[in-house]
Structures are given as C-alpha cells and as structure tokens.
Amino acid sequence: MREHEPLESASEIAVAVNHLSRSFGSRKALNDVSFTVPRGRVFGLVGENGAGKSTLIKHLLGLWRAETGTVRVFGLDPVAAPTTVLGRIGYLSEQPDLPGWMRVDELLQYLQAFYPRWDMDYAEALREQFGLDPAARIKTLSKGQQAKLGLLAAQAHRPELLLLDEPSSGLDPIVRRDILEAIIRTVTDEGHTVIFSSHLLDEIERVSDHLAMLHEGTLRLCAPLDEVKMRHRRLSLRFERPRTEPPRVRGAIAVSGAGRAWTVIGDAASIDRPAIARDGGSVLDDSPASLDEIFVAHTEASPATAGSHLRAVN
Amino acid sequence: MHSPTTALLWDIWRRHRLSVLVIVALTTLSWILDVAGLAPRDDDGGAPPLQQLMGMCSFLLLFGVFNYTESSGETGLGRFPQRLFTLPVSSFRLVAVPVLAGTISIVLLYLLWMKRLPQGGPTSDPFIALLLAALMVFYQAGLWTLVRLGPLRLVALGAVGAVVHAIGLLPSFPPSPPPPWRSEPALAGSMASLAVIVFLVAWHHIASLRSGGGQARLLGPLAGTVVGIPKKRRGFASAASAHFWFEWRCSGMALPLLVAGILLVIIGPASWIARSDPDGTLRLLSWTLATPIAVAIPVGMAFSRPRIGSDDLSLPAFVAVRPLSADDLVATKVKVAAMSAAISSLVVLAFLGVWLSSWANLDGVSRVASRLQALYHSRYAVYGIAALIVCSGFILTWRFLVSRLWSSLAGHQVLFIVSGVSIALAAISLAVFDVGEIVRWIVAEPWRMTSVIWIAALAVIVKCSLAAYAWHRIASRHFRRYIVAWLTGTACLVTLGVLVWKTMPLSGSSDVSQYQTLTILLALLAVPIARVGLAPAMLSRNRHR
Numbered sequence: 001m002r003e004h005e006p007l008e009s010a011s012e013i014a015v016a017v018n019h020l021s022r023s024f025g026s027r028k029a030l031n032d033v034s035f036t037v038p039r040g041r042v043f044g045l046v047g048e049n050g051a052g053k054s055t056l057i058k059h060l061l062g063l064w065r066a067e068t069g070t071v072r073v074f075g076l077d078p079v080a081a082p083t084t085v086l087g088r089i090g091y092l093s094e095q096p097d098l099p100g101w102m103r104v105d106e107l108l109q110y111l112q113a114f115y116p117r118w119d120m121d122y123a124e125a126l127r128e129q130f131g132l133d134p135a136a137r138i139k140t141l142s143k144g145q146q147a148k149l150g151l152l153a154a155q156a157h158r159p160e161l162l163l164l165d166e167p168s169s170g171l172d173p174i175v176r177r178d179i180l181e182a183i184i185r186t187v188t189d190e191g192h193t194v195i196f197s198s199h200l201l202d203e204i205e206r207v208s209d210h211l212a213m214l215h216e217g218t219l220r221l222c223a224p225l226d227e228v229k230m231r232h233r234r235l236s237l238r239f240e241r242p243r244t245e246p247p248r249v250r251g252a253i254a255v256s257g258a259g260r261a262w263t264v265i266g267d268a269a270s271i272d273r274p275a276i277a278r279d280g281g282s283v284l285d286d287s288p289a290s291l292d293e294i295f296v297a298h299t300e301a302s303p304a305t306a307g308s309h310l311r312a313v314n
Numbered sequence: 315m316h317s318p319t320t321a322l323l324w325d326i327w328r329r330h331r332l333s334v335l336v337i338v339a340l341t342t343l344s345w346i347l348d349v350a351g352l353a354p355r356d357d358d359g360g361a362p363p364l365q366q367l368m369g370m371c372s373f374l375l376l377f378g379v380f381n382y383t384e385s386s387g388e389t390g391l392g393r394f395p396q397r398l399f400t401l402p403v404s405s406f407r408l409v410a411v412p413v414l415a416g417t418i419s420i421v422l423l424y425l426l427w428m429k430r431l432p433q434g435g436p437t438s439d440p441f442i443a444l445l446l447a448a449l450m451v452f453y454q455a456g457l458w459t460l461v462r463l464g465p466l467r468l469v470a471l472g473a474v475g476a477v478v479h480a481i482g483l484l485p486s487f488p489p490s491p492p493p494p495w496r497s498e499p500a501l502a503g504s505m506a507s508l509a510v511i512v513f514l515v516a517w518h519h520i521a522s523l524r525s526g527g528g529q530a531r532l533l534g535p536l537a538g539t540v541v542g543i544p545k546k547r548r549g550f551a552s553a554a555s556a557h558f559w560f561e562w563r564c565s566g567m568a569l570p571l572l573v574a575g576i577l578l579v580i581i582g583p584a585s586w587i588a589r590s591d592p593d594g595t596l597r598l599l600s601w602t603l604a605t606p607i608a609v610a611i612p613v614g615m616a617f618s619r620p621r622i623g624s625d626d627l628s629l630p631a632f633v634a635v636r637p638l639s640a641d642d643l644v645a646t647k648v649k650v651a652a653m654s655a656a657i658s659s660l661v662v663l664a665f666l667g668v669w670l671s672s673w674a675n676l677d678g679v680s681r682v683a684s685r686l687q688a689l690y691h692s693r694y695a696v697y698g699i700a701a702l703i704v705c706s707g708f709i710l711t712w713r714f715l716v717s718r719l720w721s722s723l724a725g726h727q728v729l730f731i732v733s734g735v736s737i738a739l740a741a742i743s744l745a746v747f748d749v750g751e752i753v754r755w756i757v758a759e760p761w762r763m764t765s766v767i768w769i770a771a772l773a774v775i776v777k778c779s780l781a782a783y784a785w786h787r788i789a790s791r792h793f794r795r796y797i798v799a800w801l802t803g804t805a806c807l808v809t810l811g812v813l814v815w816k817t818m819p820l821s822g823s824s825d826v827s828q829y830q831t832l833t834i835l836l837a838l839l840a841v842p843i844a845r846v847g848l849a850p851a852m853l854s855r856n857r858h859r
Contacts, residue, residue, distance in 0.1 A: 063857065082640075083638065111556075113556030
C-alpha cells in the first residue's frame with residue numbers, strides 16, 4: 001500500500017494515483033496525492049467534510065480530469081478509456097442519483113444491457129434479500145431502500161473495483177450492515193478490490209485492511225490499518241508544575257490538555273520519552289491510540305507535524 | 315432583514331438579479347432613446363421595431379423572474395420551492411409574496427413601457443395593466459398547480475395567454491360601444507375576480523402540499539397520460555438500445571405532447587372558427603405544418619441539456635458512470651430527437667387528416683394545388699411537393715432539437731446562456747421586424763443579393779471545415795450513418811427550395827438562378843453537421859471535468 005512498496009507485477013495494482021492535484025478556484029481540493037491500491041484489498045478512505053475524498057473518487061471514475069499528475073485504474077486512464085474502465089467498476093455514492101421515474105425491475109434490465117458480466121440471478125437474489133419490490137418506482141422508495149438498490153446496481157455486474165463514496169451516510173444500522181456485508185462478500189468471495197470512504201471510523205476499522213487519511217486535500221496517512229494502529233500511541237502525561245502551554249514532544253502529532261495533565265498522540269517509534277522526563281513530566285499511561293484519536297490528531301495537527309509523521313509511517 | 319416578506323423578496327432578487335438589471339437597463343435605454351429623439355414613431359404612433367423588441371424582452375424576462383419554481387435534480391420539473399415549507403411563515407404569505415410582487419412589478423413595467431408599445435386598438439391602459447396582472451397570477455398559479463403535467467404546462471399557459479389576449483381585444487370589436495358584457499369595466503371585474511379565485515386555489519394547493527397532501531388530485535387522470543407509459547418488461551438487445559429507452563423516457567415525448575396540445579387547444583378551435591374561410595384555412599394549414607418546427611425551438615433548448623428541464627448542466631452521475639462512449643451518448647440523443655420529430659410529424663398528419671377531411675374549407679388549398687399542377691403538368695408533382703413539405707418539416711423540427719447539443723452538453727453555463735439568448739433574440743426579432751421588408755430590400759439591388767450569396771457561400775465553407783475537424787475523432791460507423799442522414803435531409807430541402815422558388819413571383823432585379831443558388835446554400839446550412847460533430851467532444855469535457 002505504501003507509495004513505493006514493490007509489487008510483484010503491475011497487473012496486481014488496481015489503482016495507481018501519482019502526484020494528483022486538483023484546484024477549484026483558489027482552493028486546493030487535492031494536493032500532490034500519491035498512492036497505489038493492490039487488487040483484492042479494502043481501502044478505507046477517511047477525512048473530514050471537504051477533505052477531498054469525493055473528488056479523489058471522481059478522479060478514479062474519470063468524472064474529473066487530473067490537472068496535474070496521473071490516475072490509472074487497472075493500468076488505464078479512466079478519462080481516455082472511460083468505456084473499458086467504467087465497465088469494470090461498480091459505484092455507489094451517498095446520493096445514488098437513480099432516476100425516480102424508473103421501476104426497480106426496469107433499472108435492473110437497463111443496467112444489464114451495459115455490463116456483459118451482469119448476473120441477473122445474483123441481482124434478483126440481492127433484490128429479494130434487500131426486500132425491494134420490483135414494480136416499485138424508485139422515487140417511492142425510502143432513502144435506505146434507494147441505498148440498497150444503488151448497492152445492488154453497483155454490485156450485480158461483479159465489478160473488479162467497487163467504489164463506495166460515503167454509502168452509509170445518514171442510513172440506519174440495518175442498511176449499514178448490508179453495505180458492510182456486501183463489501184466483505186466482494187472481497188472474500190471474489191477477491192475484488194474495494195475503495196470505501198466514510199466518516200464512520202468503526203466501519204472503516206471493521207472492513208478495511210488499508211487506511212488513507214485526507215486532510216484539506218493532502219494525504220496525511222496511507223498505510224496498512226494494522227500498521228497505523230501499531231505505530232500510533234496515546235501517552236498520558238503528568239507534569240510536576242502546571243503548564244500554561246503544551247509541552248513540546250518530538251514525534252507528537254497532537255497534544256491536548258491543561259495544567260499538569262496532558263495527552264499526546266504520536267508515532268511510537270519517534271516519541272522522545274527521555275525528553276518528557278527532562279521536561280519534568282512522567283508517562284502515566286502508554287497505550288495504542290484508537291482510530292478516532294488518530295483521525296482527530298491528524299486532522300488537528302499542523303501540516304508540518306503531520307507531514308513528518310507521514311514520512312515516519314511510510 | 316427584519317421580516318419574512320423582505321427575506322422572500324430578497325430570495326427572488328438574489329436568484330434573478332441579472333435579469334432584473336437587464337430589465338432596468340432595457341427600460342432606461344428605451345427612455346434615453348425617446349428623450350434623445352433617436353426612436354422616431356411611425357405614422358400610427360408606434361415605436362420602432364428595436365424598441366418593441368426591447369419591450370418584449372423586458373416583459374419576457376419579468377415572467378422569468380417571477381417563475382417562482384425550483385427544479386429537483388431528479389425530475390427536472392420546476393415546482394414551488396419546497397425548501398420554504400420549513401420556514402416559520404404561513405402558507406398564505408409564501409404564496410402571496412411572489413404573486414403580489416409579480417403583479418405589482420408587471421403593472422409598474424407596463425406603466426414604464428405603455429407609451430412605447432403598440433396596443434392593437436383603442437384598449438385603455440388601466441385595462442391592459444389589469445390583464446397583465448391577472449396573467450401573472452394565472453402564470454404563477456399554473457406553474458405551481460399543474461406540476462404533474464410536466465412540459466404540457468407550457469401549452470396550458472400559452473393557451474391562457476392567448477385567451478387573455480383575446481379578452482383584451484373583445485371591447486374593440488364592433489359594434490361600438492360594445493354591449494355591457496363586453497365593456498372594459500365588466501371584463502376587468504371578471505378578470506380580477508377570476509385572478510382572486512385562481513390565487514385562492516393556488517394557496518389552497520400549496521397549503522395542502524405543505525401539510526403532506528398529494529399533488530395527484532389536480533389533473534390526476536391527465537397527468538397519468540404523461541407519466542403512465544407502459545413498463546419495460548423485457549431485456550434490451552444492447553447498451554445503445556437500453557440508453558435509447560432511457561433517453562426516450564426522459565425527454566422523447568415532450569415535443570409530440572406539446573404539438574398535440576397546441577393542435578387541440580389552439581389550432582383545432584381556430585380551424586372550426588375558420589371553417590368557411592378558404593384563405594383562413596390555408597393560413598391555418600401553414601401554421602399547423604409549422605407548429606412542430608416552432609415548438610422544437612424552445613423544446614430543443616430543454617432537450618439538449620444533459621437532464622431535461624434541469625438548471626444543472628452537468629452530466630448526471632447515473633449516466634456518466636455507464637460504460638458508454640461520448641459518441642454513443644450523443645448518437646442516442648440524435649436518434650431520440652429523430653423519433654420525437656417523426657412522432658410529432660405523425661401527430662400533425664393525423665390532425666390534418668381529420669381536419670381537412672371533415673370541416674375544412676378546401677377551396678384555397680385546391681387553388682394552390684391547381685396552380686402547382688398547371689405549372690408542373692402533373693398531379694403527382696403536387697403530391698411530391700406535399701410529401702417534400704412534410705419531410706422538410708420533419709427535418710427542420712429535428713434540426714432544432716439537435717442543433718444546440720454542442721453547447722448544452724458542454725456543461726458550460728455561459729456558453730449555454732449565450733447560445734440560448736442568441737436563439738431567443740433571433741426568434742423575437744423575426745416576430746418584431748418585418749422580414750418581408752428586409753427580403754425586398756435585399757432583392758432590390760443585384761449587388762445586395764450577390765453579397766448575401768457570397769456570405770452564405772463563405773458560411774458553407776466554414777461549416778464544412780468545422781465539420782471535417784469535428785468528425786475526424788468520431789467513430790466511423792456514426793459518421794457513415796450521419797452523413798447519409800445529412801445528405802438526405804439537405805437534398806430534401808434543396809429540392810423543395812428549388813421547386814418552391816419556381817412558383818414564386820420574382821420581384822426586384824435578381825434572376826431565378828440567384829434565388830436557386832441562395833436556396834441551395836441555405837439548405838446546406840440548415841441541416842447541422844459541424845455542431846452535431848462537436849457535441850461528443852463537448853460532452854466529453856462535461857463528463858471528465
């Protein structure tokens with residue numbers, strides 16, 4: 001998953017993004033983003049609103065053209081070869097954008113025509129599993145049912161790459177469970193690749209084996225999930241005297257607290273513990289940081305701090 | 315903002331400030347022209363055509379400003395802005411603010427323009443102002459309450475406009491003074507009462523919608539004919555056929571339904587009124603044949619968008635992520651346009667079949683047919699010309715549906731507006747300026763005619779060059795099919811043009827060969843090839859932003 005991690009062959013790479021940048025006016029939506037996604041992995045993409053997750057996914061779909069840098073999906077440029085690339089991708093967004101006038105069975109027949117690998121038996125099985133009435137107009141379906149239908153539409157042609165852009169946002173736990181099960185099924189049964197963006201870190205933690213974190217268009221973190229969790233530590237510090245400003249701890253990504261009690265989230269390998277002692281502090285607790293804490297730390301960290309950490313992890 | 319009313323008014327201003335500024339600019343410019351003496355009146359005291367054009371644009375823009383609807387991304391059909399339902403404001407105020415603002419604005423605009431616009435008779439200014447205010451109420455109420463009719467709302471509102479116009483003319487019909495029921499005070503009272511009733515209906519409808527009431531109660535059965543198209547039960551043979559079905563369901567029926575509506579609501583009754591008038595029948599026949607072409611101009615503006623009727627020009631993600639090339643997506647649009655134009659032509663033919671065989675006075679038509687038969691010494695020539703007229707109508711209808719694909723599919727708001735405004739201005743200019751006068755001016759001097767021919771020839775060269783550039787990247791199978799269609803359409807128009815010019819009495823000092831040359835050049839320009847060729851590249855820019 002690391003940018004320069006050697007892979008056995010190029011055919012093992014599902015997605016390769018190199019130095020991708022994109023601006024909207026003066027705002028940088030993506031800033032020199034680079035990563036690769038090997039086949040058969042679940043790639044969790046996290047970041048706050050406006051971090052650039054949807055923009056990145058739209059570049060993978062070819063809906064946005066790279067201003068600088070390159071995007072390759074299965075070795076192809078999705079802008080230059082949209083038909084080939086899109087035929088191998090299943091896509092579900094937060095708002096599925098399905099035509100409201102269409103009936104469920106009409107949608108399935110319509111989509112079947114575009115994908116040679118469309119499996120109508122599988123589609124029907126999913127439809128029954130999701131409890132969707134084939135004669136119902138899409139506009140009469142609830143938000144959760146529309147999300148299920150969107151998932152069905154994205155999955156029934158057994159895509160080699162499933163792109164899910166915050167699919168479970170605003171949905172009830174049952175629908176979220178269905179979506180997660182679909183992701184797991186896609187990977188375990190068929191060995192396909194999933195890129196999954198979400199605000200819900202517990203979902204990411206449950207299904208992803210790799211994690212990428214975007215903040216203000218910059219890739220702050222990109223590594224295997226286990227490695228991310230292993231490398232981040234949460235240190236509870238206590239100082240002899242109350243401090244008016246946060247302690248300067250080398251290797252720290254974020255420091256919070258007040259007075260004598262401070263908490264540091266940092267890189268396990270580079271946190272300078274002797275320096276803490278020299279500064280009059282003692283480590284009361286040293287435990288693995290949760291994904292929530294890692295996310296908040298990277299989101300609130302200054303670019304310089306986060307950048308140094310990115311280099312440390314990668 | 316201290317009150318909800320101010321906020322609602324600000325909302326209208328904020329969304330349409332450009333249109334409002336244009337109205338103010340046009341009105342001011344017209345006033346300056348008057349003051350500076352640059353707009354001399356004609357013998358009847360009417361303003362020059364340019365000033366009339368400015369006035370018509372101002373009123374059309376004002377109706378646009380008070381088109382108090384918002385389209386949902388899904389259906390693309392404008393409806394009362396439902397986001398306002400969550401505001402702590404009564405339904406009465408939500409409805410009354412735009413209606414009152416609209417009526418007051420149109421009356422004020424009329425007061426500013428009344429001395430510069432032709433009135434078409436001795437109708438008094440207050441009566442016209444009241445009719446315009448009532449029309450604004452009907453217009454807004456129609457937009458809100460007839461949502462389920464979709465594009466047919468335009469037909470309904472057009473018919474309402476025609477009726478209001480006719481009511482405005484009633485007091486001027488003989489005898490003078492008119493009987494009491496046709497007097498201005500009686501008609502004004504009736505229209506004011508009707509406007510109040512329509513306003514109350516609209517208020518009730520919006521209040522019902524706001525409290526979760528359905529929309530199907532109003533015109534439910536008729537609406538069913540618009541949306542109740544049979545379900546697709548079987549699979550599709552190919553991706554192209556699936557997408558054709560999708561495009562057809564989204565936008566294909568708009569033109570045939572509008573044409574059918576106009577024929578039923580306007581031409582049908584008019585043909586009954588003119589059933590004993592041979593010249594009136596001939597005139598109505600030409601209007602009937604021109605109806606699909608005229609309707610295709612505004613429908614084409616909506617049809618050529620990525621999502622019909624929606625303000626959003628970006629390609630919907632549902633379509634953009636399908637594995638179909640930009641060439642195929644545009645080819646589908648072109649085919650749907652052809653099907654739409656063909657069905658519209660069939661609707662016209664069916665109407666003509668019923669009308670001409672039943673209550674029409676065919677003396678005028680027979681006179682023209684006899685003249686043609688005498689000229690060509692064969693009645694088959696008459697049938698041939700009739701068939702060519704129908705085919706040319708189909709080609710021109712289709713042409714207006716597809717000619718803006720290149721600018722609309724680009725997803726570029728400025729390009730879309732500029733091309734739309736240019737067409738609207740051209741259409742209004744045709745209505746305002748005396749085209750016959752311009753043609754007579756051109757043919758009066760041979761050098762003018764020659765100049766026009768040279769300009770047309772240059773335009774053909776530019777068109778062919780652009781077409782060669784545009785089509786070189788498009789799949790050859792699409793090019794082969796389109797070039798056959800283009801050649802067929804152009805040949806049809808050229809043949810018709812040459813045959814028709816032969817029957818026309820020539821005026822001026824130009825000879826028939828000049829007319830025929832110009833006809834051929836105009837026919838070559840009429841059927842789009844460069845613009846259609848540019849459409850896939852523009853769509854691709856929209857798809858891959």
